[in-house]
Amino acid sequence: MEKNGVKSWNFKGHEDLITASQFSIKGVVNKLKQNLNPSDDQSRPVISLGHGDPSFFSCFPHSAQDAVLHSLRSAQFNGFPQNSGVLQARRSVAEYLSRDLPNNLSSNDVYLTAGAKQAIEVVLAVLARPGANILLPRPRYPMYEAHATFSHLEVRHFDILPEKGWEIDLNGLEALADDNTVAMVLVNPGNPCGNVFTYDHLQQVAETAKKLGILVIADEVYGHLAFGVNPFVQMGVFGSIVPVLTLGSLSKRWMVPGWRLGWIALSDPSGILEKYGIVECIKSYLSITSYPATFIQGAVPEILEKTTEDFYSKTIHLLREAADVCYDKLEQIPCISCPHKPEGSLFVMVKLDLSLLEDINDDMEFCIELAKEESVIIVPGFTVGLRNWLRITFAAERLSLEDGLARIKAFHFRHAKKQIL
Numbered sequence: 001m002e003k004n005g006v007k008s009w010n011f012k013g014h015e016d017l018i019t020a021s022q023f024s025i026k027g028v029v030n031k032l033k034q035n036l037n038p039s040d041d042q043s044r045p046v047i048s049l050g051h052g053d054p055s056f057f058s059c060f061p062h063s064a065q066d067a068v069l070h071s072l073r074s075a076q077f078n079g080f081p082q083n084s085g086v087l088q089a090r091r092s093v094a095e096y097l098s099r100d101l102p103n104n105l106s107s108n109d110v111y112l113t114a115g116a117k118q119a120i121e122v123v124l125a126v127l128a129r130p131g132a133n134i135l136l137p138r139p140r141y142p143m144y145e146a147h148a149t150f151s152h153l154e155v156r157h158f159d160i161l162p163e164k165g166w167e168i169d170l171n172g173l174e175a176l177a178d179d180n181t182v183a184m185v186l187v188n189p190g191n192p193c194g195n196v197f198t199y200d201h202l203q204q205v206a207e208t209a210k211k212l213g214i215l216v217i218a219d220e221v222y223g224h225l226a227f228g229v230n231p232f233v234q235m236g237v238f239g240s241i242v243p244v245l246t247l248g249s250l251s252k253r254w255m256v257p258g259w260r261l262g263w264i265a266l267s268d269p270s271g272i273l274e275k276y277g278i279v280e281c282i283k284s285y286l287s288i289t290s291y292p293a294t295f296i297q298g299a300v301p302e303i304l305e306k307t308t309e310d311f312y313s314k315t316i317h318l319l320r321e322a323a324d325v326c327y328d329k330l331e332q333i334p335c336i337s338c339p340h341k342p343e344g345s346l347f348v349m350v351k352l353d354l355s356l357l358e359d360i361n362d363d364m365e366f367c368i369e370l371a372k373e374e375s376v377i378i379v380p381g382f383t384v385g386l387r388n389w390l391r392i393t394f395a396a397e398r399l400s401l402e403d404g405l406a407r408i409k410a411f412h413f414r415h416a417k418k419q420i421l
Contacts, residue, residue: 020150023142025050028383035371047396047404050377052191052346054395055255059318063311064254067302068295077298083286085112085263089300093263096304097246101236103269111282114292115260116221116249121147122289123217123245123264126281127182128153135176135184137168139349139384139391141191141219157385158184162339162349166195170208177212183245184209186235187219189226189344192384192391194323196230196344199237206238215243215273221262222252224312227320228343239267243278252346254303255315261292261300319346319394322401326394329405335412336390346395349381352388357415363388373414374407 021027029050036046054060071077077086084090087107094105113119124147127134133154136144140157148155158173160166173184186205189196197205209216218235226232235244249262264282266273273279291297323342330338330348335356342348352363360366363380367390370376381389394401 016150016152020146023146023149023383025142025379025383028379029377032367032371032377035368036375036377037372040375044375046375046377047400047407048377049393049396049401049404050379050391052252052393052395053257054252054346055257057395057397057400059397060255060395061311061314062255063307064250064256064259064299064303067299067306068259070302071295071298074298077294079294081112081291081294081297083291084283085110085291086294086297086300089297090263092301092304093248093265097234097236097248097265100234101239101267103239103267105236105265105267109266109268111264111286112292112297113262113264113286114290115251115257116219116247116262117143118260118289119247119249119262119264120144120219122282122285123247124148124151124153125285126278129182131180132182133178133180134182135173135214137185137187139192139381139386139389140185141187142384144185153182154180156181160190160193160195162193162351165340166190166193166349167197167201168205170204174208174212177214181212181214183215183217185217185219187222188235189222189232190347191219191222191345192347192349192379193340194342194345194348195340196226196228196232198230199233202233202235203238203241206235206241206244209242215245215278218244218246220246220248222345223248224253225316225319225346226344227316227323228341230343232344234267236265236267240269243268243270243272245273245278250300250303253312253315254307259292259296261296322394322396322398323348325398325401326392326405329402329409330392333405333409333412334416336408342394346393348392348394349384349386350390350392352381352390354388356417357412358417360415363390366390369415370408370411374411376404376407376411378408 090107090110098104128151138157156176159169244267246265251257379391
């Protein structure tokens with residue numbers, strides 16, 4: 001059709017992408033940053049307790065850089081890799097994961113991805129089929145919802161329960177499932193809740209998933225960042241009960257989120273994923289998408305095999321100390337309650353009591369006004385599926401963390417309802 005002599009254009013943007021992008025924490029944080037007070041001088045810096053990038057703070061150790069230099073200087077990793085990743089790197093990831101598994105993984109059980117986000121994209125695209133649905137936790141890491149939405153995979157939310165240390169409501173999960181349910185997702189250690197699931201609870205999850213005939217997607221990006229009572233247990237331990245797709249990366253444990261090196265690992269000694277075409281579909285998807293930089297892949301064996309226990313111990317010590325400070329300071333803010341002290345990852349979820357505040361109507365308004373008045377960034381709970389909650393990152397230098405929490409406390413008292421005598 002022509003209008004004023006010009007043929008109308010046949011293209012338009014993909015509206016599903018716009019919908020999917022609404023689940024981005026980064027987008028919300030960027031909006032909050034637009035509300036920062038530009039008149040704040042340099043003596044009052046912006047404190048971001050809203051992101052999960054510990055590399056921003058110099059207090060956290062680094063150990064992986066030399067491995068990348070060695071990889072680059074070797075000149076062995078300048079070309080195209082196999083679609084599933086450099087063999088030495090895949091073998092090294094398999095050996096690293098197998099240290100804590102009853103069944104050893106091989107390089108054929110590991111697929112390298114451009115960060116864990118691409119791993120999420122690959123797995124959800126592989127599982128998507130007409131009418132299928134997936135069970136996601138609430139609160140959640142929003143990238144799962146974003147990619148499920150884009151892949152037309154129906155999302156159903158099961159609750160994780162703050163009064164039970166953020167355990168999964170397995171009865172509620174089971175009630176959500178039907179014959180079109182393909183998988184469930186769990187994040188351990190927890191983002192956004194800072195919980196670490198027990199061995200017994202993970203076994204119950206495996207038995208429930210087996211009963212429902214669904215696989216488990218185990219997001220273990222924060223694997224081994226556990227500093228409370230519960231030790232970190234890989235979901236792959238239960239691979240003989242239910243097939244498990246483990247998603248992991250270098251990002252958090254080695255403090256290098258910008259390097260974008262992730263993996264998908266299959267814990268499935270019974271071969272169910274092969275039988276039902278999941279393995280072939282993962283390979284097919286990886287043949288039509290990008291892969292992590294080969295020189296980063298080339299560094300993986302040295303990173304996984306030669307990182308010292310001192311590095312790991314220092315990281316855990318810093319996170320435990322930061323979590324303690326965060327929990328203690330939050331207890332002093334009347335409008336905030338913390339149902340469960342964080343035991344892992346970099347985050348804590350806290351509940352906002354709006355009844356104690358004079359002129360704040362919801363969690364987003366709280367965060368916007370906090371950014372304006374105190375130059376502190378935290379994530380409103382609606383972003384991760386819990387309205388009028390807040391997600392706070394404690395992975396920060398101690399002085400910055402204490403300053404940020406002190407500003408939140410001052411913000412509370414400035415907006416607290418006046419008591420009528």
